[in-house]
Amino acid sequence: MKDEYLKKSLGYRLKKSIPAYLFIAPLIILISVFSYYPAVSGIFHSFFDWRQAGEAKFIGLQNYKAMFQDPIFLNSIPVMAKLMLPRLLISIICPLIMAEMLFHIRSKRLQSAYRMWCLLPMVAPSIVGILVWRYIYDPSGGLAVSLLRAFGIIGANQNVDWLGDPNLVIGSLIFMGFPWIGGTSVMIYLSGLLGISNEIIEASMLDGASTMRCIFSIHLPLITGQIRYFLIFGVINALQDYSFQIVLTNGGPGYSTYVPGFYMYKQAFTYGNMGYASAIGTILFLVIFGFTVLTMKLKKSQD
Amino acid sequence: MKKKAISQIILNIIVIALLVVMIYPLAMTLWGAFKNSFTYDQTKWYPTLPLRVTNIASAYKSIKHYIFNTIFVAVTATAGSLAVASLAAYAFARMEFVGKNFLYLAVISLMMIPGVLTLVPSYVLYKNIVGLNNYLVLILPTVAGGPVFGVFLLRSFYEGLPESVFESARIDGANELRVFFSICIPMSMSIMGTLVIMQIMSIWNEYLWPIITIQDDRLLTISAGLLQRFSNVTGVPNYPITFSAYLVSSIPLIVLFFAANKYYIEGLTSSAIKL
Numbered sequence: 001m002k003d004e005y006l007k008k009s010l011g012y013r014l015k016k017s018i019p020a021y022l023f024i025a026p027l028i029i030l031i032s033v034f035s036y037y038p039a040v041s042g043i044f045h046s047f048f049d050w051r052q053a054g055e056a057k058f059i060g061l062q063n064y065k066a067m068f069q070d071p072i073f074l075n076s077i078p079v080m081a082k083l084m085l086p087r088l089l090i091s092i093i094c095p096l097i098m099a100e101m102l103f104h105i106r107s108k109r110l111q112s113a114y115r116m117w118c119l120l121p122m123v124a125p126s127i128v129g130i131l132v133w134r135y136i137y138d139p140s141g142g143l144a145v146s147l148l149r150a151f152g153i154i155g156a157n158q159n160v161d162w163l164g165d166p167n168l169v170i171g172s173l174i175f176m177g178f179p180w181i182g183g184t185s186v187m188i189y190l191s192g193l194l195g196i197s198n199e200i201i202e203a204s205m206l207d208g209a210s211t212m213r214c215i216f217s218i219h220l221p222l223i224t225g226q227i228r229y230f231l232i233f234g235v236i237n238a239l240q241d242y243s244f245q246i247v248l249t250n251g252g253p254g255y256s257t258y259v260p261g262f263y264m265y266k267q268a269f270t271y272g273n274m275g276y277a278s279a280i281g282t283i284l285f286l287v288i289f290g291f292t293v294l295t296m297k298l299k300k301s302q303d
Numbered sequence: 304m305k306k307k308a309i310s311q312i313i314l315n316i317i318v319i320a321l322l323v324v325m326i327y328p329l330a331m332t333l334w335g336a337f338k339n340s341f342t343y344d345q346t347k348w349y350p351t352l353p354l355r356v357t358n359i360a361s362a363y364k365s366i367k368h369y370i371f372n373t374i375f376v377a378v379t380a381t382a383g384s385l386a387v388a389s390l391a392a393y394a395f396a397r398m399e400f401v402g403k404n405f406l407y408l409a410v411i412s413l414m415m416i417p418g419v420l421t422l423v424p425s426y427v428l429y430k431n432i433v434g435l436n437n438y439l440v441l442i443l444p445t446v447a448g449g450p451v452f453g454v455f456l457l458r459s460f461y462e463g464l465p466e467s468v469f470e471s472a473r474i475d476g477a478n479e480l481r482v483f484f485s486i487c488i489p490m491s492m493s494i495m496g497t498l499v500i501m502q503i504m505s506i507w508n509e510y511l512w513p514i515i516t517i518q519d520d521r522l523l524t525i526s527a528g529l530l531q532r533f534s535n536v537t538g539v540p541n542y543p544i545t546f547s548a549y550l551v552s553s554i555p556l557i558v559l560f561f562a563a564n565k566y567y568i569e570g571l572t573s574s575a576i577k578l
Contacts, residue, residue, distance in 0.1 A: 033428075035413050042420050121325070121329055125525060126526070146348075246510075285416070
């Protein structure tokens with residue numbers, strides 16, 4: 001039927017296509033105006049002196065030149081790496097360990113109860129999940145300080161400014177979410193593990209393989225799909241995420257938690273430098289795009 | 304055998320301990336919401352009686368407009384985005400037209416464009432054509448951007464439906480729109496439910512776009528409202544009231560969680576389908 005259809009003249013096929021075009025018209029119009037246009041506009045205006053008010057003025061590569069001489073921007077890159085790499089590793093490994101533990105729970109009823117428990121934090125708005133850490137890190141009466149006092153690590157009246165001390169703030173942000181098992185990652189790993197056929201596992205048990213052996217040589221190879229997924233989306237999110245900065249630190253103290261995405265936000269919405277912000281956005285886009293293409297290539301060559 | 308039983312007990316203890324540590328910060332806000340603000344500081348680590356339910360009432364009073372705004376935005380935006388997505392997905396799955404593959408690729412490629420590139424130009428665009436400080440600037444981005452993943456998910460679902468169902472409807476003289484409404488929509492209720500939950504969750508959790516585009520406190524949605532109202536306070540905040548507000552803001556999500564448990568979990572985990 002398809003071949004027959006392709007044999008007809010283009011005019012005939014276009015005429016036959018009209019109903020389908022009506023079906024997709026709302027989508028195509030909306031994404032052209034509100035998705036493609038901003039993307040093109042962002043790259044285009046990265047070559048302009050573009051302010052909140054007034055005409056945009058073409059300035060060539062000036063924004064990019066300024067960016068790579070801007071100490072705040074240059075400093076934001078290592079800050080991002082220091083925040084992102086540990087958090088990425090944690091977010092991949094900890095839920096996996098938890099999923100392995102849940103997988104080995106013999107009672108199915110307890111197992112599914114624990115799974116639901118893992119999801120429990122998701123019923124609070126995600127911003128609440130970040131805001132509660134403000135109270136945990138309260139310098140004088142927060143949970144973190146109280147625990148250290150209770151164990152005698154610091155004096156009874158000593159305070160710790162977790163988010164206000166430039167030497168501590170990165171560590172404090174990395175630690176947020178401890179023990180990093182809430183949310184969907186555990187579920188995704190666990191459903192991968194439960195999908196492994198029983199025969200494989202039973203056969204290895206009969207061969208006398210230890211639990212650890214079983215995990216490393218059977219489980220891990222069979223859930224590389226999930227691990228790759230967390231890795232790819234973890235990197236893409238980490239490159240553009242600045243929620244901690246918006247909610248908790250405002251980039252501070254000083255510039256010690258500025259990441260490129262947050263600097264872009266500040267340039268655009270605090271200083272009104274839309275052009276400079278677009279240049280930072282374009283660079284981040286290129287990095288993310290390059291990374292995505294690379295991973296897709298790698299995946300193809302593996303398959 | 305006994306050794307196995309002991310290792311099971313130890314495993315369960317470790318798991319429970321980790322889960323308790325994980326949930327403790329949220330549990331603290333839960334019982335903190337019912338405390339007297341004068342005695343809060345002495346008893347904040349554990350739950351106490353009596354429960355001061357009046358906290359909830361005063362917190363509700365100060366954030367109820369955020370909640371109603373969010374519900375309004377979530378309902379209209381989700382309905383709009385599902386309508387756009389399902390129509391297009393039907394065409395891509397079940398109709399032949401010139402340029403189909405190219406157009407589908409153009410839609411799906413949008414998943415590769417990160418928000419960080421489009422945030423600033425989108426702000427300028429919306430400011431110029433729909434203006435700031437109105438509901439439309441909150442609703443339109445979801446109607447325009449939300450369908451991309453929806454098209455992806457629904458298309459593969461519609462493609463999987465058996466051709467014979469469609470044939471017989473067409474033989475009966477039903478046009479495409481009729482086929483779409485009488486066959487595709489009823490059969491895809493479950494996957495639509497998943498998409499609905501995903502959209503509602505993302506609107507409930509969004510704060511960056513609202514704090515940029517809305518200055519009028521009366522129009523803010525819940526996450527942005529919580530951020531503006533309770534995070535930049537000077538002096539000692541009233542913790543029980545703050546925590547009550549967190550609790551009130553979670554109630555609609557809790558209701559959703561228990562009412563649509565199955566879709567909820569599928570919605571949460573279906574981001575993994577992308578790969």
